[in-house]
Amino acid sequence: MVVTRFAPSPTGYLHIGGLRTALFNWLWARKNGGKFLLRIEDTDLARNSEDALKAILEAFEWVGLDYDGDVAYQSKRFDIYKRYIQKLLDEGKAYYCYMTKEELDALREEQLQRGERPRYDRRYRDFSGEPPAGVKPVVRIKAPLEGDIVFEDGVKGTIVIKAEEVDDFIIARSDGTPTYNFVVAIDDALMGVTDVIRGDDHLYNTPKQILVYEALGLKIPKFYHVPMILNEEGKKLSKRDGAMDVMEYKRMGYLPEALLNFLVRLGWSHGDQEIFSIEEMKELFDPKDINKSASAYNLSKLQWLNAHYIKNSPNDRLVGLLEDFGVYVRDHDRKEILLDALKERAKTIKELAEMAKEILEAPQAYDEKACKKACKGEWKEILQDFAQRLERATPHLPSDYHDLIKEVVEARQIGFGKIGQPLRVALLGKMSGPDLADVMAIVGKDETLRRIRALLESK
RNA sequence: GGCCCCAUCGUCUAGCGGUUAGGACACCGCCCUUUCACGGCGGUGACGGGGGUUCGAGUCCCCCUGGGGUCGCCA
16 A cells, blocks of 8 residues: 655645645545655754644635644654664664764854765764763764665665765754654554655655664654755745745635646656646556756746636636725625636636626726726717617617627627727726626616716726 | 755756656747737757766766855844
């Protein structure tokens, strides 16, 4: 059985890189009928935040990623790690190091000055004397002094790292709490994780973790290191790049399936296919098709996908989504016409809401350029003619309104634009928007007349 | 800086020794049209450079260049 996991540290919101990692793991587990676990890496008690945890869970819920079993918290498993640390200590595979943080910093400083790579000098590795008084020791693992650490990465291929590149890294802090590279290996093994799909930035942690697996005789999972997501300029993604928080996409009016579709195609592909439903992703995703190179984030592609999913959303879903943006059309008797007309042209739900408001609410002002272009020649006579015919009629459907426009066009031997342009300004205050017949059917006869008169009176 | 990873249109990518180097977004035209979109059609546009290997290289090897990652008592 395939068991994957997403293991964030609760130090901030879930960002899109993290979401993609989570998605890949989720897809791979779901595709194989396996398990997808959520584990919170909160061993550094000082850095944890309750809000961050909530934010991560909220984002998961919004995009629809579910996990198997309960959320695992490493902070609640310290007794387990403690036993393993003791085991390594007893077996001589780990040792107490009495070097203080200050001493370590000083050593690093010196090494840097000499142009060397900063690293622990293993001074307590074989120490058997009297420990210095008053120093709470850390526990370090005994990394091999020579040889290579080799593993097969599912994305990058064979990775060979010289043992000398791996320090005797700390597995327990001086306060006794265990550190990341130690607990991650133990938990992955104990929880039966078979496939670890994670960011590229963890590539160097892998040999360290392999050391832990080996020292403890635990089974090593399969690793996949996914390349990073870069910003639009091709540089490392940072908080300065704006929308990093997954929930920010909701606030901007993106649909979760659009975001997921966008992210799944960043670093992964399946031939020429661009549109993937969640079901298709689950069916087709395979980490062997993950790219080796980093990919730049590209907003217009996300917008295109979002527009696609909006177009294909049923109107009653849109009705609900619109409410987050202050548009309530649940009880509007022309909401189908409204939504059908608008969902073809909106890139985000936010835009959809703005366009809906432009129709539902009479224009506050008339766009100057639009007026200049539309309100000239016999425009007043034409609009009055239309208004008179409208008053006598009892239109309901868009086609009824369309027929009325046609009457004017034919009676006066003019083009559609001659009436369409001023009418559009009257109705929407500007030159663009959906079909006029639709707009009139949506707002109704009385409101249409009101808007026409308002324009006529203002000029 | 040491070590490691990566490199096809502006961007996301297909390609897995023989292709007119394909698709998508964006961009530009044309069509549709009462406007703006949508949609349809068409177009501009890429194998970073240099050496090899091979009858033949975007595909394999090496070097350079460029980009990224990493070197914490963070994860």
